[in-house]
Amino acid sequence: MKTDRSDRWLNRGDEGHDMRLRIGDLARAAATPGWSQLVARHAQVGAYAVTTLTRDGREILAEGLREPFQRLRELSYQTDAGTWFTCELTFPAGSRSYTGRVDSTTPPFEDVPATAALAELSTLPHRNPPGWLLNALPTAPPLPLPFSYGERYEGWRHDFDDRRPRHPLPISGEVAYLPAAGMTARELFHGQGRDRHSVYLARRADDLEHDVLTVSGSEDGYWVARHGMRGTGEGLRSITLLDGPMLRLELTPEAADLLETETVFDVRLDLPPETAGELRAVLPRMLLPVSGAPELIGF
Structure with a gap:
């Protein structure tokens, strides 16, 4: 709905x-x-x-x-x-x-x-x-x-x-x-609670209120948000893992407006190879079971 x-x-x-x-x-x-x-x-x-x-x-x-x-x-x-x-x-x-x-x-x-x-x-x-x-x-x-x-x-x-x-x-x-077109992630955190699994991509480990992208999944659906701003549980069309490496989110105009981004939002992954590999494994495991989840490409 x-x-x-x-x-x-x-x-x-x-x-x-x-x-x-x-x-x-x-x-x-x-x-x-x-x-x-x-x-x-x-x-x-x-x-x-x-x-x-x-x-x-x-x-x-x-x-x-x-x-x-x-x-x-x-x-x-x-x-x-x-x-x-x-x-x-x-x-x-x-x-x-x-x-x-x-x-x-x-x-x-x-x-x-x-x-x-x-x-x-x-x-x-x-x-x-x-x-x-x-x-x-x-x-x-x-x-x-x-x-x-x-x-x-x-x-x-x-x-x-x-x-x-x-x-x-x-x-x-x-x-x-001027909506955001992208960010650079140098830190990856992820955790799993009783009913929700979340991934956090951050620019700095000591500042989790700014330049942070959160993607979560649960039985009820998914959630995507940026730092201290409100997020959305709909309108994320796809997440693509590109060479670079880079994570590309494609959003509906409504979802982009809620996140204050463009409809294409790129996350440059300045992560160690083993951490980037961890992200490649965690996101599909978290989102594939979710009903209505975004399409995952390149994982």
């Missing part, structure tokens, strides 16, 4: 990042093959919005982009500071990465509708609204209305393993996501 991605959201940043990934997926689905760069742009004041998608500089049609942009805008809202008016995201071919920019000061349109300005300051109040927004109002600034955009994430932290610092989503400046 496929996991609902919303089950993984622990804060506004998680959901906001997922909205950007969804925008990228929708953009890729709308573009015919052979592109090198997609740029999705959303401009909004109140309920008045314009969304565009360009494929290598030419505008193309796309469906469904407005909703994740709208939600991202709501999640980015900061009390008394408002939210961005323009968001532009760039997606390169062959990657899950994105770069972009958000802007909370420049007018997104040459002419801002009066009703849009009124709705903006009613639902997303600013302490010091930009002059162009005030000038667009048909009346005096309205009293703010009590809207909620992400309070479900405030207060009690309900995942004690999540040590990531909390930061508000930006409303001005650059945004970027």
